[in-house]
Amino acid sequence: MHIIRLTIDSENFPCQDCYPFNISPIQKTGSLTLHSPITFLIGENGTGKSTLLKAIAHACNIYIWSGISRERYHYNKYEDQLYRYLKVFWNGETVPGSFFGSDSFQNFAHILDEWAASDPGVLTYFGGESLMTKSHGQCNMAYFSSRFKIKGLYLMDEPEAALYPKKQIELVKILRNASRTGYAQFIIATHSPILLAIPEGDILSFDHEKIQRTEYEDTDYFRIFSDFMKDRHAFMKDD
16 A cells, blocks of 8 residues: 545635536545555546546646647636645655556557657567557556556556456456555546456445445446346336
8 A cells, every 4th residue: 555545625725616626525525545455436427536536646746648738618727736735645655656547548658659669678668569559458458467567556547448348357357466466556437347346446436425435236336237237128128
């Protein structure tokens, strides 16, 4: 365990009615204690999972690879400022880390290829091959299986997005093996009932006024998929 606690200083938010400071679970959760080297963040879209994950990355000086900045209809000067009100408590010395985002990883893969053109040795950290020669899912798995051998804090936003179910199970094994060594800690925002089934995982739900710890069998992911598999035809009926 590298990070053991997070606190959110909501009393000093610059505003209460603008994103991300208007998200209830972020407004109302003062402190979170992390109990496991694998922590899952779950909840409906828009409940603040990715927002908090990115704030943790900024607070820990972990770079987030992003694409080209473009003109926008509306610019919110506060949208990436949550980290200023987030305090991270380390269990001893700080460690390096990385942020994986399913929507931005291809930007990293392109940049890595540019680095490899002048220094092919950088690819040894990512399976020894260009990530650009692989499918989206293969690219992600090559990164996971190589990168997680390095000591660090790993923040992951929907890592299952491009993965076939069998590959999600492979990712489960990679996460469990890496976490058991004691050198890797994972905080993962996910919608995958397969990843959430990891026995050692600690699940934090954003589907309440405050962020709450919950059991796997009590999540909507487990209930919905269980009911669907029991009687999939019932889900196909028109309302």
